[in-house]
């Protein structure tokens with residue numbers, strides 16, 4: 461199974477390990493070189509330890525008076541997920557406001573914040589805000605930022621097309637639905653993704669509601685899924701940097717959100733490998749159906765489009781997503797993800 465788009469990792473050649481930014485007359489280079497992907501082949505992390513997570517959304521006022529003030533504008537993109545938000549700065553939210561952000565992200569699944577100063581507040585403050593939502597996952601293989609392993613850098617430009625290295629031209633398209641780091645014992649919850657350079661057109665992120673994907677199933681089919689567990693795996697990739705050894709983890713195939721109580725499918729093509737207790741063909745058959753169901757559900761999907769200053773906050777427990785590799789490589793796409801880990805998934 462192909463690895464996730466979110467984990468694009470080039471092989472470590474000397475050229476990559478020592479990746480240098482080059483500016484030409486035509487191309488001045490990335491707007492935020494500080495966040496250029498960094499790979500240190502000697503960087504090592506210990507196995508991730510389980511910790512007690514309490515979701516900040518559980519402490520939020522359901523009316524969200526600190527987030528949804530009279531100055532805040534919201535536009536829903538679909539009944540099932542996705543809301544554009546403007547008129548409020550994430551960087552200015554109080555503790556109460558951040559709790560409300562966790563709750564709103566869980567309810568709407570994807571929030572697209574416009575005109576944010578988030579990219580300019582510096583790495584320490586960015587990390588401090590994201591930490592409110594859980595311990596930040598340090599990615600085992602992807603590009604990070606020198607001195608800041610909390611950042612997961614997404615980069616695609618003419619000098620460094622990480623996406624192409626992981627999803628080859630053999631594929632008809634490079635769509636790859638996944639939920640971030642779902643192979644972790646405590647996978648991602650409320651997740652932050654801020655754009656630094658966006659293409660003139662294209663480069664959107666597709667999102668699907670895993671709650672609605674579950675709701676669409678018949679009661680009899682839902683009963684069959686009850687109690688099933690699936691294995692998810694992070695893989696060691698083609699000689700890329702490996703900071704932490706790959707792990708194989710079991711999670712319920714349907715999980716319940718701790719704050720909203722909603723049930724969501726928790727399988728994804730990027731990382732889910734097999735259904736525990738099923739024979740190989742049975743597992744492949746059921747997973748293929750579920751992967752197709754999520755991918756084809758255009759009536760429970762949205763696209764997040766990027767503008768300068770956009771920050772997308774999504775709840776990885778109840779969504780699947782995919783990058784869209786449809787833009788001209790002359791148009792750089794540079795973004796950074798902060799990935800707080802949430803609770804151990806439960807049914």
Ligand code: SIN
Nearest residue numbers: 466614664665782783
């Ligand atoms: C991600 O998978 O976390 C990044 C999505 C994107 O690049 O659009």
